[in-house]
């Protein structure tokens with residue numbers, strides 16, 4: 374659906390070239406929720422603004438549906454942009470227009486007949502759950518309601534792609550959850566391709582299918598969210614995951630110093646999360662274990678668990694083999 378091929382972008386500031394993207398290769402399949410995560414200044418907004426060509430690459434190609442969009446003329450670009458909706462951190466609603474008028478705005482720009490606009494706006498208002506607020510102005514709405522207006526407006530022209538630039542960063546955790554849920558629903562209902570830009574791994578963990586980690590204008594890691602989240606390879610990714618899990622690794626390791634035995638981390642995924650593996654392996658191999666830390670949660674629809682254990686007595690090598698044979702991922706933190 375969307376493909377970046379060796380995309381470079383630099384901005385000229387006071388006659389000097391400031392690089393923002395340094396050779397981005399990326400493939401986003403149709404119908405996916407694709408997360409792009411990076412720290413401030415990593416190039417996330419610049420990257421997403423290339424998808425609707427609000428920024429033009431200095432070098433490289435951007436394909437949508439196999440077509441190189443950088444070759445389009447102004448009229449071609451306007452037409453293409455109608456197929457791409459966008460929502461923003463600060464909602465960008467027109468403050469002098471009501472909810473219904475904000476949602477109608479892109480349809481009026483597109484020259485849609487008035488009767489059709491009414492019908493479509495009513496459908497969208499119902500879909501995002503704002504029936505009681507249609508005649509209110511943005512200042513009379515909560516942040517979550519404003520973002521629902523933003524989503525309805527972005528969907529008005531029936532786009533195939535929705536770009537979300539830090540769309541939940543200004544919302545509290547509960548409102549974030551309900552907005553993410555709405556995005557996941559419309560992704561499924563309309564087979565909409567959604568690109569989510571964020572600096573929070575938790576947003577991607579909840580709704581993402583694939584993720585790319587951006588660092589200094591480069592993709593440093595990419596893959597299915599579960600793989601990247603549970604086994605982050607790059608330092609930047611590891612930091613994002615630790616932030617999401619609220620783990621201070623140094624503190625954790627200092628606490629382990631006083632614990633005897635081998636220290637391992639087990640990762641359970643999918644159905645194995647609910648199997649009584651620990652008890653079975655302890656009985657079979659005679660090891661004792663104590664749980665040092667752990668969590669059980671979900672990555673989108675997949676349950677997972679991660680436990681840090683110390684193993685003492687019995688046959689620890691056999692225990693590790695049994696864990697692996699049961700489909701768990703075993704990492705030895707201290708041999």
Ligand SMILES: Nc1ncnc2c1ncn2[C@@H]1O[C@H](COP(=O)(O)OP(=O)(O)OP(=O)(O)O)[C@@H](O)[C@H]1O
Nearest residue numbers: 384386391393411412413414415416417418419420
């Ligand atoms: N219009 C511009 N003119 C000059 N430099 C720019 C422009 N837009 C972005 N940059 C620079 O490009 C780099 C990437 O910026 P970008 O806004 O894409 O990062 P980001 O990851 O979205 O950060 P944030 O999360 O803070 O928005 C930064 O060094 C930024 O200063």
